[in-house]
Amino acid sequence: MRIRVEGGHALNGTYKPSGNGNAAIAMLAASMLTEQPVILQNMPDTTNVQAMLDVAERLGAVYSRAGNTVTIQTPQLVRRVITSEDTDAALGALLYLAPILVRRDYVRLEVDFPLNRIRTHLEALRDLGLDVINVEGAVEIRSTKWDYKDIILTQTSVTATAIVMMLAACLGKETIIHNAASEPHLQQLGHLLERMGAQVQGLSSNVLHIFGKEQPLHGTDYTIECDHIEAASVAAIIALTGGRGQIKGTRQPDLRMIAKIYQRLGLHLDVDQHDTFIGRHELLTVSNREEDVDSSIETAPWPGFPSDLVAIATVIATQARGTSLIHEKLYNNRLIFVDKLKAMGAQIVLCDPHRAIVVGRSPLYPIYMDSPDVRTGLGMLAAALIAEGETVIDNAQALSQNFDRVLNKLKNLGAKIVVETA
Numbered sequence: 001m002r003i004r005v006e007g008g009h010a011l012n013g014t015y016k017p018s019g020n021g022n023a024a025i026a027m028l029a030a031s032m033l034t035e036q037p038v039i040l041q042n043m044p045d046t047t048n049v050q051a052m053l054d055v056a057e058r059l060g061a062v063y064s065r066a067g068n069t070v071t072i073q074t075p076q077l078v079r080r081v082i083t084s085e086d087t088d089a090a091l092g093a094l095l096y097l098a099p100i101l102v103r104r105d106y107v108r109l110e111v112d113f114p115l116n117r118i119r120t121h122l123e124a125l126r127d128l129g130l131d132v133i134n135v136e137g138a139v140e141i142r143s144t145k146w147d148y149k150d151i152i153l154t155q156t157s158v159t160a161t162a163i164v165m166m167l168a169a170c171l172g173k174e175t176i177i178h179n180a181a182s183e184p185h186l187q188q189l190g191h192l193l194e195r196m197g198a199q200v201q202g203l204s205s206n207v208l209h210i211f212g213k214e215q216p217l218h219g220t221d222y223t224i225e226c227d228h229i230e231a232a233s234v235a236a237i238i239a240l241t242g243g244r245g246q247i248k249g250t251r252q253p254d255l256r257m258i259a260k261i262y263q264r265l266g267l268h269l270d271v272d273q274h275d276t277f278i279g280r281h282e283l284l285t286v287s288n289r290e291e292d293v294d295s296s297i298e299t300a301p302w303p304g305f306p307s308d309l310v311a312i313a314t315v316i317a318t319q320a321r322g323t324s325l326i327h328e329k330l331y332n333n334r335l336i337f338v339d340k341l342k343a344m345g346a347q348i349v350l351c352d353p354h355r356a357i358v359v360g361r362s363p364l365y366p367i368y369m370d371s372p373d374v375r376t377g378l379g380m381l382a383a384a385l386i387a388e389g390e391t392v393i394d395n396a397q398a399l400s401q402n403f404d405r406v407l408n409k410l411k412n413l414g415a416k417i418v419v420e421t422a
Contacts, residue, residue: 001397003407005384006416007366010243013413017231017247018044018404019068019224023185025052026162027192027222028072029095032061033102033170034196036219037073043224044068044404047397051090058086059096073219080104084112094118094159098166101130101143109139120153121160127151128167128175145171152178156206156301162189168210169198170217177208183302184228184254195220204253204303228254229308230403231276232262233378236312238278238413239267240319240386245413247276261297261305261313263287265320284361286322298327311337311379317358318346319386326356337376343367344383344391366391378403385415 019042028049031038043049045068053063053070060078064071080100086093100107115122115134122139126132128149131142149172153160161181166189168175180186182204190200190208196217201209226249238245252273259269266284270277297317299307307330317324318341328334335356338348344367347359366389369380377399384391396419399406411417 001395002420003393003396004418004420005381005391005393007364007385007387007389007391009241009385009414009416011238011241011385011410011413011415012243012245014246014248015234015238015409015413016249017226017234018042020044020185020188020227021046021048021402021404022158022183023188023224024049025090025092026095026185026189027224028052028056029092029098029162030166030189030192030196031072032056032059032074032077032096032099033166034217034219035073035075037071038196038219039221040070040072041221041223042068042226043070044227046404047401048090048092052092055086055090055093055096059100074099077103080106081108081110083110087111087113092159094121095162095166097141098163098170101141101167102170105143107141109141110137111139115139118160120155120157121163124151124153124160124164125167128164128172143167143171146175147173148175150176150178153180155179156181158183158186161186161208165189165193165200165208165210169193169196169200169212172210172212175210175212177210178206180206180208181302182206183306184225184251188222188225192220192222193217195222225254226250227403228258229306230378230406231255232258232309233312233382234406234410235269235276235278236262236267236316237378237382237385237410239281240316240382242280243278243413244280245278247278249274250276257303257305258309262316264297265313265316265324267316267320284316284320286317286320286324286360288322296325296327299330301330307331307334308375310334311376312382314338314341314348314356314358315379315382315386318348318360318362318364318383320360322360324358324360326358328354334375337373337380340367340369340380341383344387363388365389368392368394370394373398378406381410385410
């Protein structure tokens with residue numbers, strides 16, 4: 001899919017983000033912990049979610065979809081193997097390790113990537129007492145039950161935390177998880193597990209205390225909260241285009257840190273309990289307070305500034321008067337996208353794979369972009385929407401991998417976007 005974006009138009013109005021896609025894929029896995037139906041409302045319609053539903057169906061789940069409501073039920077799990085085809089289609093398919101182990105006691109994981117990518121996951125399973133063996137290029141895991149386990153994750157991995165949470169809710173009587181990830185989507189997973197019968201303490205912290213029950217988990221219904229990454233990205237886009245707007249259905253705790261970092265770049269959000277308001281910004285200026293002299297924007301595990309917003313923060317920095325340091329501390333090569341911004345006229349020096357110095361304000365000019373990275377797609381779209389002229393973005397279907405109908409919703413705010421499907 002190719003899109004043509006005519007920049008230079010202010011976006012105004014009310015925007016409602018879709019349900020959190022990362023929460024959705026974790027909840028699809030959790031729904032298969034029980035034989036009973038689970039109803040998930042506000043389910044985003046993204047390619048990631050559909051890929052997870054396809055894998056769930058191959059494992060034995062039956063689901064129906066009515067609008068944004070998905071009802072899923074798994075009378076029995078018919079497979080005990082997660083193949084490389086499953087994880088290639090949806091890396092989140094690793095989450096299905098938990099329901100297979102809970103209901104079938106054994107799983108074989110066949111992947112075509114180095115196992116050091118999931119070292120934290122495998123170490124956590126061993127720490128829980130599960131039998132984990134590398135066999136012929138695959139990993140075979142056998143489950144066990146426990147009365148009490150106190151483990152620490154070697155990394156604050158979202159996927160590893162989710163897998164351990166689900167296993168603890170079903171196989172353990174009492175489990176403590178240190179160095180757990182605590183992103184909003186994991187908090188939502190914890191709330192779902194509680195509705196299914198488990199007890200989860202410490203949500204929003206990095207120490208979780210989970211009490212399982214002897215009875216199997218039961219079905220329930222849950223409404224997925226809005227995607228804070230989509231909300232924060234669109235709020236920035238509205239401000240950068242010179243518009244004003246309201247983002248409905250946001251949660252204040254999810255946006256507190258993001259709003260503080262945006263403010264450092266001169267972009268101000270008014271965040272209340274249920275909505276976020278964006279006033280018109282005439283000029284963005286990097287904070288000149290003495291403690292902010294280097295205006296460093298650093299990513300960090302939650303509740304720090306999310307890595308998924310590093311692209312949009314960099315675009316903001318190109319439009320803010322002053323000098324900013326963007327420091328991506330969590331992942332390698334997440335700053336490769338700055339080459340596209342430099343081609344548009346931004347003044348950026350890429351110091352190394354983790355740091356970039358941005359000098360603003362720089363007018364941006366339209367270019368041709370190919371294959372926007374899934375995690376930087378909205379940042380690149382923001383740059384296109386503020387550039388004077390027409391920017392062409394190829395392979396723009398990447399935007400639908402994590403975000404539901406985002407192009408149509410931006411067009412409703414006044415964005416000039418033409419979609420070419422050929």
